[in-house]
Amino acid sequence: MGRVTSCTDLITWNGTIPKFSRKHRLDWNGTFTEAQSKVSKELTESIKQKNNHLVHAVCGAGKTEILFPAVLAALKKGLRVCIATPRTDVVLELFPRFKKVFPDTISHALYGNAPVQSGLAQLVIATTHQLYRFENAFDVVIIDEADAFPYTYDPTLQKAVFKVKKQHSPIALVTATPSHQILAQVKHEKWDYSFIPKRYHGHPLPVPQFHSLWSYDKQFLKGKIPSKLLEWTKTRLKNNEPFLIFFPTIKLMEIAAPLFQQINENILSVHAEDADRKEKVLKLRNEEIPGLLTTTILERGITIKNVQVAVVGAESKIFTSSALIQISGRVGRNVDFPSGEIIFYHHGITTEMDEARNEIIRLNKEGFGAKTT
Numbered sequence: 001m002g003r004v005t006s007c008t009d010l011i012t013w014n015g016t017i018p019k020f021s022r023k024h025r026l027d028w029n030g031t032f033t034e035a036q037s038k039v040s041k042e043l044t045e046s047i048k049q050k051n052n053h054l055v056h057a058v059c060g061a062g063k064t065e066i067l068f069p070a071v072l073a074a075l076k077k078g079l080r081v082c083i084a085t086p087r088t089d090v091v092l093e094l095f096p097r098f099k100k101v102f103p104d105t106i107s108h109a110l111y112g113n114a115p116v117q118s119g120l121a122q123l124v125i126a127t128t129h130q131l132y133r134f135e136n137a138f139d140v141v142i143i144d145e146a147d148a149f150p151y152t153y154d155p156t157l158q159k160a161v162f163k164v165k166k167q168h169s170p171i172a173l174v175t176a177t178p179s180h181q182i183l184a185q186v187k188h189e190k191w192d193y194s195f196i197p198k199r200y201h202g203h204p205l206p207v208p209q210f211h212s213l214w215s216y217d218k219q220f221l222k223g224k225i226p227s228k229l230l231e232w233t234k235t236r237l238k239n240n241e242p243f244l245i246f247f248p249t250i251k252l253m254e255i256a257a258p259l260f261q262q263i264n265e266n267i268l269s270v271h272a273e274d275a276d277r278k279e280k281v282l283k284l285r286n287e288e289i290p291g292l293l294t295t296t297i298l299e300r301g302i303t304i305k306n307v308q309v310a311v312v313g314a315e316s317k318i319f320t321s322s323a324l325i326q327i328s329g330r331v332g333r334n335v336d337f338p339s340g341e342i343i344f345y346h347h348g349i350t351t352e353m354d355e356a357r358n359e360i361i362r363l364n365k366e367g368f369g370a371k372t373t
Helices: 034-049 063-076 088-101 128-133 155-164 180-188 216-221 227-238 250-263 277-285 321-328 351-368
Strands: 053-057 081-085 107-110 123-127 140-144 171-175 192-196 209-212 243-246 268-270 291-294 308-312 342-346
Touching: 034 053, 034 063, 034 171, 034 192, 053 063, 053 180, 063 081, 063 088, 063 140, 063 171, 081 088, 081 128, 088 107, 088 123, 088 277, 123 128, 128 155, 140 155, 171 180, 216 250, 227 243, 227 250, 227 291, 227 308, 227 342, 250 268, 250 291, 268 277, 277 291, 308 321, 321 342, 321 351, 342 351
Parallel strands: 053 171, 053 192, 081 123, 081 140, 107 123, 140 171, 209 342, 243 291, 243 308, 268 291, 308 342
Antiparallel strands: none
């Protein structure tokens, strides 16, 4: 947003209300599972009736595709749609997909330092911070990853969602890990609710393995990668499997990065302030690099085929149960690679780690009606 002070002029539009096109098409040849089809119809009907709606679907359930029919129905009525998310990386993941499947629709992606885009967008995909720019602008507002930081911790972002929508316009929240606050709001305000406990490809969610990594921080400071993590990384390189290794702090990751580059110089690191983070993620997706070291910025909204995941310092406070569930959800998303490794390396098991693992096991039982370990 840049610097804004009390003496800065803020300009609003008071001219004629623009009329948006009703000519749109969905260029998508995919098919829905029975569960996806049911939830997509429920969401479309909620938006038609102007009811608020929560879509609770596990990581890899195909939430983005579920949105397509609802968005198409709204656009064909000449409505303006906003899909907002707390994370820039999710915007960068979503925008090309929506741009591709809605080729006749003027769409814009809004995030910090986004390029200038021409025309008046009928479909806007933006970070929640960009919503500060709008008022009474949208007929439909969808918040993807509605439980993610900083949205759930910043009341001004939550207020912005209500400011950008028109008076009686509906809000839809979409997430794999709804917070207690979201669930309480949905119950209290009697929102419509949909739930999918199973991934679109019909395989169970990968269950995290716990492995101790005692005094890992001291080992990194001594210039050594802990032996278990070193062996795991070498196995990924040998098997030609892309990987993500999550770190609790930027400082620890920056200490570790040169050590990993001694094994393979193409291993890169990425964090929220990294100007090249978009390009680095693209390199991993395009198999130009073997793996990325990362902070929690890549815990959601990123899909890499056959990716294997390790969390270093899973006991750290930054790794809440929902963050660990989302990180685990990066694994096994592709129909050709429906399984994979998710390892929590720790210096002592925490309640959050146990909760994450137990919730994944519970969802697998609910999705398949049998024990999954």
